[in-house]
Amino acid sequence: MANISGFNAKTKSLIKYPNLHSAIRPVPHSIDVPVPKFTNLDFISEIDDCETRDSLIREDEDFIPCVLSRSNSPQLFNQSELNDLARDLDLPKESAELLGSRLKEKNLLLPETKFYSYRNREIEFLKYYIMEDGFVFCHDVSPIVNALGCPYVPNDWRVFIDSSQQSLKCVLLHNGNKFSSIPIGHSPLVDPLKILLPPLHIKLGLMKQFVRALDKEGNCFKYITEKFYYLSDEKRKVGIFDCPQIRQLVRDDNFSNSMICKEKCAWNAFVNVMKNFLGNTKSPNYTILVNELIESYKNLGCNMSVKVHFLHSHIDYFPENLGAVSEEQDGQPYEPLRLESLLSDVEPSFSTTRPTPEYLAGNDLDKFNLNAINLFTQFHLSLKQFLSSYERFTSDGILESIKFYQDICIKQIDSFETLKQNSFSLQEKSIRDLQQLHHRLTQEYHTWKLIQFLHSELTLDGYNAKKMETEERKEIHFVSEKRVVEHLLQYDPNVRRYNAVVQWLENLAKCELDINPLKAKCLAKNICSENTLLELKEFRNKKTPLKLHLVSEMDPDAPLRQKKQLSDLDQKDELMLSQCIWYQLRGGRIEEAQEILEKVGQPLKASIFEGGRFYHDPNYDVEPEDVTNPAPIEGNLKRDIWKFIVWKMSEETQFNVYERATYGTLSGNLQAILPACKTWDDWLWASYKVMLDVYYESEIRHTPHNRRGNAPKELPSIYWQQNLQPEIIFADIQAVKHENIRTYANSTFGLIQFHLITSQLEELIDTICSWFENGEENDSNPGTHLLRFTTHFVIYCRHIELPVNDEKCDTIICAYIRELTRLNYFEMIGTYTACLADISQQVTCYSNLLQLLPNAESQKRCLDVAKDAGLNINSIIRRTVEAIKGENIICNIQDVSNSDSLSEFDLKKIQIIDWLLYDDDQLSEALAQGLALIRLFLCRNKYLAASNVFMKLPRNILHILLDQWKRSKGNTATSADFENVIKEYLCFSAYFEARDAFDDWFTYYYQKKPHPPQSPFNNDFISDVVSEERISEFNKQMETWQEIMESYQLTAKNKIEKVLLFEGGWMLDRYDLGDVERARQKELLRRNCIPNLCFLLYSLLKDCGYYHNCLRIANLVVCEDYKLYQLFTTQELTKLICLMRESTILMSERKESDYLGYPML
Template sequence: MDRSGFGEMASPVIREAEVTRTARKQSAQKRVLIRASQDEIFANTTPRNQVIPRTPSSFRQPLVTPTNRSLLRQPDVFCILGTGGRSPRLTQSSGFLGNLSMVTNLDDSNWAAAFSSQRAGLFTNTEPHSVTEDVTLSAVMLREDDPGEAASMSMFSDFLQSFLKHSSTTVFDLVEEYENICSSQVNILSKIVSRATPGLQKFSKTASMLWLLQQEMVTWRLLASLYRDRIQSALEDESMFVITVLNASEKAVVEALFQRDSLVRQSQLVVDWLESIAKDEIGDFSDNIEFYAKSVYWENTLHTLKQRQLSSYIGSVRPLVTELDPDAPIRQKMPLDDLDREDEVRLLKYLFTLIRAGMTEEAQRLCKRCGQAWRAATLEGWKLYHDPNVNGGTELEHVEGNPYRCIWKISCWRMAEDELFNRYERAIYAALSGNLKQLLPVCDTWEDTVWAYFRVMVDSLVEQEIRTSVITLDETEELPREYLEANWTLEKVFEELQATDKKRVLEENQEHYHIVQKFLILGDIDGLMDEFSKWLSKSRNNLPGHLLRFMTHLILFFRTLGLQTKEEVSIEVLKTYIQLLINEKHTNLIAFYTCHLPQDLAVAQYALFLEGVTEFEQRHHCLELAKEADLDIATITKTVVENIRKKDNGEFSHHDLAPALDTGTTEEDRLKIDVIDWLVFDPSQRAEALKQGNAIMRKFLASKKHEAAKEVFVKIPQDSIAEIYNQWEEQGMESPLPAEDDNAIREHLCIRAYLVRL
């Protein structure tokens, strides 16, 4: 059917059952049940990590970071920057927010709460495993006391494996892998939460874990985006991008602005990042939205007006608009039919949701599908004007953009200010025109509010550049002075955020990951380190383990790039994380984090860990791990032995005052006996083994603990004296053994003679 107008269109029949309000709710409920069943059965068919470009190559709504930047890279940093590819992101299929058209009875506040609950949105991308395996996984996890913690335990080793696999030249590939690990874990936790019994405390913990890992995932995404650009910018001469052409177009001027101005460029990266988060949450609208039958908008109003023209009409005569052009309800100040008004409100909410997610083209397609091509056209006017034919050429080229963009923008601003329009319609045009005051009322979360500020900041800076660099005819109207002359900085955005009157935004502003995201955006590493220090001093033992893992790997990322971090804070973060790994029995991971401490601290920290390792095979394994991590094994094992040897809870008794009979071996004595094992793994430590063994036996003999002394003696390999001489000779030493080693051998032989006679 022709969508161009209504005049020749026959009056549509009254809505059939499936499109009446009641039936639509019933149909929606039925679709929810079907959708839930399908998600349960077919959740594993979604392709894993479907790649969506984070920043398109052409200008987007309304601006985009240019991608074709000429680079002056040093070879090593070029390797670090990698290919410039974007982190893959998950595409949410129909789930919690995948079919918003089913939400038919939400008022504005409830709808906003439902939409903004990213925090509850479930990602449905899954590994392509079998349904049986998926169900088994969830069934096992559901039996755990804390399913979220149990399911996420593997992330500790996954992060270390990724870190060890990548060199310093592929650091951004490493960060993308971190994001992917978090993404996979989010999928698993989403399944657990979706199958959990509501109300149980352990599943509320899992939901909290899910939110925490979602925040970590998007923080790694932000980190890669910003610091790739910052490294790239540090190597460029920004003056090379100055435009000297007098008749440069809007598009050319803005492209040059993005090339040379890191504030504008990185602010747009923040906008892109926040839109990518929203896009992950809302999913694909294409198959889920049904507003109007046969792409006719305001169909019920049209039907009523047609019926009223009939002489036989006996229905309601309530006031309605008498014309159906787009401006009629505002111009006539008359309402639409109730069903049409309900559809209109829902449509505007969807459109704002799409604009918030950076999906302007999808919003335009939705408008066309709903019979509102005129509204799709209003979303087109932001495009920057560019005529490539101005500078000559043999062939005519296509002219881009809107030559009357300024008039369009003023119109959008005025619409956003007009209280006769729906709040979401005003917000749509506020976002397009940079009207922050009218955009903020629909932004109820930290992410939404930061998006509003940064989008308006970029819009304002770009508009200022266009008005100072592009020659235009005098306009009859101007945008407000406070918009055109705004002096935006990154710091100002977060100061404004702190001054908001929205309680939820203020609370979310204090959450750990939002604080991290703030300092990453500001590029303030020292400020971030100060926050880490506050967290450790305030609640070191209560910080989530995964947050400590993130903090540790973030510090290692900064070190890899050669960025300065506060050394004392970095050390405290590493030590706290190592202690967490010790407490949680992540034995295989401890050595590789310990090696990032200063050498003396690394020795003390690893020795402290080894004191609690009692099994012989496990001790050998821990030393092998220390060797792989390039730790000073000799000093560590010596420190372990000395620490345990010096522990003595009882007072020393001279042998003349001690009981005549042999005193029994205590648990503390057993630790001192077994500690010698640390020194016999490596033949090069035999001299140290003799010295420490002598000291322990000497103490036992003084306390008349003869059996304990004999057990220590047995721990020393019989070939130890010969091994000491052999190693001395292998070093090419012709002089006698050092006096310290020679005395240890003599004392050992004397103790042996004494023990033999007992």
């Protein structure tokens, strides 16, 4: 080879390579080296096939001729061939199953070929492997080699160990390479927690699933086709888009409008996850967003890929700033996702169907229907996440759960706004019901907002702060009005509560302005009273005369000073502007109101708002020597004079209603504000705003502080005569002339908000209980959602340890649990049951649910949910069993049934054992209950039911119970009652074995006995030969049948005799514990079962021809050691004697004995 060291890009042409044939460049064609011409090979087909084939055979001496059968019919795959195909294509399990499914659809598989065998193909090998400390290895090599069909000779195999950067592998290699390698050890060298998955892949995968699920003939997919016309059809069909294209669709409203309800629901969920989870920030309610995505994609029919399941089950591992670093810039790192596994922990699922409310029927309501019903699920998920987190012990964590509830409600409200655009296609009743539900959900959202603002006062810290009211206030010399107000809010909890109510109402108004900006609309112009100005200019130019009522000057005070008006158009503009400013002030947006006034050319009015700021000089808080650059002074030193003037302005009748209300809000004049109030919120805000203003003003005037100048300006006496207290305010609201205000005050959420604001929690709980005492709520009534709200509210009250009545709170929670049961939301009930304060109520409530479950799978799942919720499983199961037994379980044992079939009543009783077998701690109870049921069923001749109960009991139940006894009691002797239970179980075990053995013999004797061949019709030689062959075959079958029958007979005889000769007596207790009912049942069983077994034994021996052994039954019955004759009635003894007589006659006829049963000589 050539040495290329020392050469660079410029001198590489000087490298001399060796003259190798494998490295010689191809020779270019020229005149001397022409391009070769290839002849037409068609003539080859004319050569005799036989001659060519024979010549080839002669040239290949090792050729072994074979005959290949060719057919035009399809060659079907058997199981071996299908497995080989999957192996040759190197397909994983999912792909191999898909291939087999497609071949099955084309009828290319043999009937016995299974394409789903790949699902569990590793199960037979799992038992040979174990894992310790992250290393998976084979604990026994010989069985796994034999299981693969290879002979295991240790000397023929060697171990090969390979270590790479990703893993450590250990395999067995065959010395002769006749068999493939066998993996026997594997250990990943990379921590599974460090396996990363970029968020971009998840985003693109979700988009691909969404597009694939779209209707290709629908408007949505057609819009995508038109928008991205430059993409190929294949890319559009499978949904291959990059992030810039996805962002274009997110910003395009037309794309969203082209969707139907299900598509829009899934798209909105995807956008929410992309912005609030896969973006730069993770929303607090990210779990709800992801669950909404899973549900909406499922409803759309998306194929749920592993990425979506990863998103669902590992959302807690995603970092907070998932999209902080772009993944699409070359050379820039992306923010990784932590991937621990790809298994999804799905939400509990049951086979029951949930009813669809009648008032939400219709295709146009699909999205709203889904979201409204999902409110129950979303609230449950939020509560469950909160209860499982450590933050449930902190005030901030509780407050965060309240915000989650708000987010859930606001999403449903937004979906209603979207639905309202298509309301023309809905029926009038549907529109009315939707509006009612929308109103209820809006008020629920407002109430959760109120709870958020009152949270600090509702917590224990807020209640403890009330102690400051009784403490003696120190005389403190405050330096400013601002410090006085801050101190008042610090020590007076009532003022803090009033301020929280005002902030809540202003927040609602602000949100309303954000949703409906037209409510505060004003003309976008920067000239004040331009129409009046135009008329004045025309008057000065002597073009038109001046109207008498029109002002002659243009300063802001001209209308008030001259007692004249602006032009009609300007008056309308002023009214619109005043209304806009009022709504801004109503929402607490003073700065926005000032900006609006400045934009429309009224800076003087904007400056009025500055006069109400509390005076504060921050330079008083620092030492004089530290003041180098004095801080600016805040507020208005002459605020008292400003307030007096603004009060007078609010009383000026020449101003419109909204302008007077604005001045009244600034000066605390309630009578000037109320005419502008049209709703309950407005009226309450005005009253509390003025009440808070009076508190501030009173505190400022009665607390000494630095003031430059004389005493403060006295306000009108009516200001101090405004007797405003919460009770008086709400009483006035009840008496207002506006009907809508009175109606809301008496509504459910109006009453709830009233009790919350006035701190009447006990009265609120009483009121809520009274709502649900009479009648049941249903889906057509939004009271179902009201019950959901009240339940989560009382749970919230308990978490912040409010002094509420636990019994009444439990009543509300139980009502919600009953509602969830009616709606078949069984998976949620465990969480709410655990929130009950009374433990016995928890047991009763959850037990009632378990009795309604339709199948064993749902029962087990509900018990798992209860266990996760921390409920007492043993008590719940015991209560359920007692309830089921209480349904006519104590019936008369003399009521003998004529039918052995299982009734619904019997199946429900047998189900008791399934409950008790859920937990090993309940095994002793399961055994006791099972034996009691067996006694009951056998006493009523229900053998099949008794047998089913016995089969449900584990075969090793006695060993488990004895081990439990040893672990708890040591080597001490078992108790008397336990000994009785053990013997009773062994007695039943022997009895059922005897009955099963007799049934096996009976079935074989009468159904498996060979039939003799028919005699030949002809007497010719051939018929005789055939007949002899058949007879010979029949004789062989009879010999085989006789041997097997003898085995069955002997087994049945021994097992029946084991019951009759049971040690200590069958069904006799070892210790008499005084249980009269149990003893009566067992005595009845002895009288029923022992004679019956004797007669079965006789029929078995008689049919088999053992007449002499039949006589031994009589000896066994009359034996004084067992005294079985005492269990026979007179009729049964008579029947037994007759049977003995019959056996004696048959024996004498066969000359085996005389009539007395003695052998004949």
